[in-house]
Amino acid sequence: MSMERKIPIEERLNSNAWDVDERPHIRIKDPDQCRKCDSKPCLYLCPARCYTPGSNGTVLFSHEGCVECGTCRVVCPNDAIEWNYPRSGYGVQFRFG
Amino acid sequence: MSIKFDAIIVGAGPAGLTAAQRLASKGLKVLVVERGRKPGSKNVYGGRIYAHVLDKLYPEYVKEAPVERWVRKERISFLTEDSGTTIEFETNNVEHKSFTASLSDFTEWLGKKAEAAGAVIISESPVDSLVVKEGTVVGIRSGNDEVYGDVVISAEGINRLVLERSGLAPKLEPQMVGVGVKEVIKLGRKVINDRFNVDDDEGVAWAIAGFSTHYVPGGAFIYTNKDEITLGLVIYLGHGSKVDVPVYDMVEEFRLHPFINRLIKDGQLLEYSGHLTPIMGLNASPPSLYGNGYLVVGDAAGFLLHGGIIIRGVDFAIESGRVAADAIIKIHEEGGKYDGSSLSLYGNMLEESFVMKELRAFRNAHRALDEPRLYNDYAKFINAFLKRYFDVDGTPRKIFSTFKETKGNLTILDMMRDMTKVVTNL
């Protein structure tokens, strides 16, 4: 993959080794909070674009591609996220770190 | 499981594994519980390790450890959209002070050292919580399993869910941490040697401020491994609301900056990662670093020295793991109990080590580093100044008038104030 161009984040995440659990380790437990959340920091600060804008001010979450950094749980001002590590070694497998 | 361990360690990072190696080598029965598939598979950093601690603890590292390149050149740049000002320091002394390495490889190596000393490492097991009985930590819980130990070390890193869930650390606040995003790009050894002007085993450590984070407090970095470079940035989350593009786009804009892009021509992306990092040193420590039945080491304890240009976490993690182990060994040999008062030995020994000496000296570093002008006005000013100064066109350019012309919104008073902050706190 040549680097002198924009590479969509999904494509960049594909360069990683993965073993994604079908069961999500993170979820938005209170979608109402997202509707009321003006700044939506998760959209800007998640390094893996797991949070994307939905309709009517909602936010959609997908755990695929999550690099397990913990940023979303720290920046969400409304405590709307339930956050766990993936079980049994699932998730991203860093080879360089 | 019904076996009882002398010590249980949560997290197989540099801190936990050093404690494990040390404890096991003294004959203690040690269990390390790690959530990843193997030590190293969940760890992320920027790129270089300061070797002073290894000289003492793992002297064989020179031959054995997965060193990539010895850092011979230090660069600091202030970058704008169209200009850049760089300071480069280079030394001819073949002093081995710091080296670049893959943290996954390095952590895996520490894991082998701990196992060779007799520690048991259980992988693929996220610890959910501590087991607490009558106010004393007596073990850990992972799924349906409980394992008991005389003492538990939290070496779980900065995203310290276990401590939080046990009420031993408050929830992380945005201003305590930064998020790092990083790309590993393969270039090949010869290309790196040519483009960075280094010999085979020599490396570059490079800190870049300004445009690289869209002028938001934080900074970007580039390190050279043997065959690949690591390129990334850290954003202080306390300033997260100032970020105008998602961080995954920001790191890409940095990579595509003309001055950076030409260095990675024909490169190939090998990995994309993200991780939190503590940025306030001791101000992000849990209220207590030890208590009945437990102690805290490494990033989980806030032991990271963030001096703006220099970021040191691995050596602090290793040293605090070493100190924790030595305190436990002493209490173990005396047949003592691990309560808050006996474990204060850990606190005292930390004060004697470079961990507390250095972290206390830099206790207020974040006050200086939290100043948005450092990343914005100054980065722009220094480039505007030099651009104007070097732009010879027949009109006189005296230094002071060029300074006044290019300083933008900065007042002399701001500059004096910021200078004082930097000089007194860093």
Ligand SMILES: Cc1cc2nc3c(=O)[nH]c(=O)nc-3n(C[C@H](O)[C@H](O)[C@H](O)COP(=O)(O)OP(=O)(O)OC[C@H]3O[C@@H](n4cnc5c(N)ncnc54)[C@H](O)[C@@H]3O)c2cc1C
């Ligand atoms: C972007 C970035 C750049 C950095 N650059 C540098 C640098 O160049 N040089 C430097 O010295 N430092 C650097 N650091 C800091 C350095 O990475 C850390 O200080 C160091 O890794 C801390 O070691 P640790 O053992 O305390 O924690 P970690 O390395 O974070 O290890 C913690 C371990 O615990 C495991 N774990 C966590 N929770 C659980 C759980 N509940 N159950 C089981 N296991 C768990 C994790 O999987 C992990 O293996 C950087 C950090 C970042 C984010």
Ligand code: SF4
């Ligand atoms: S920051 Fe929290 S509340 Fe706001 S949109 Fe994101 S998940 Fe929802």
Ligand code: SF4
């Ligand atoms: S943990 Fe990190 S990568 Fe995963 S969803 Fe949250 S912010 Fe995104």
